[in-house]
Amino acid sequence: QQQVKQSPQSLIVQKGGIPIINCAYENTAFDYFPWYQQFPGKGPALLIAIRPDVSEKKEGRFTISFNKSAKQFSLHIMDSQPGDSATYFCAASTQSNYQLIWGAGTKLIIKP
């Protein structure tokens, strides 16, 4: 029940395309859903996060879509660029302990 399942494991998209990465969870107590971005040789860094009181959040070219009834959330990258090539992790936590439960990660490659 504590797991966060992330798919796909890897993804290759042409420049300008819209990669979509999906995550699913079971624990209905989760109330914070971040996405972290990790470039090679670096630690993960917070990209964008959403709480379950909204269904969508945009920050620049990055959008989180959230479906509370399906217990799923996804990351969309509009007008993707080669510089977006990275590993993306979804995660979830509760306000009671702030401990992040991580997805397995998606390696995204944007081809020029």
Add this chain to the structure above:
Amino acid sequence: EAQVTQNPRYLITVTGKKLTVTCSQNMNHEYMSWYRQDPGLGLRQIYYSMNVEVTDKGDVPEGYKVSRKEKRNFPLILESPSPNQTSLYFCASRPGLVNEQFFGPGTRLTVL
């Protein structure tokens, strides 16, 4: 510059030779944690600390030790490393009741 630092960045060692990976943060964060990252498994928490002298096991604590004698430092100790501890290790910190974690640059450990 606010940051989490880890040393060493790369380490090759042999089975059974005790080692310590240091982690230090200059943001006065209460919470610190250690993760290991393995392909297909994402980030798995090893140990975490809510404050000085307060530590607790994460999901994969076997074979590791930690200590938190000062707020800024959180070393990871492998008393008798084994090849299955070959991995990429990340230290992270955050303020007490905040979700966002700040990661160090990682330590790539190889145990022969």
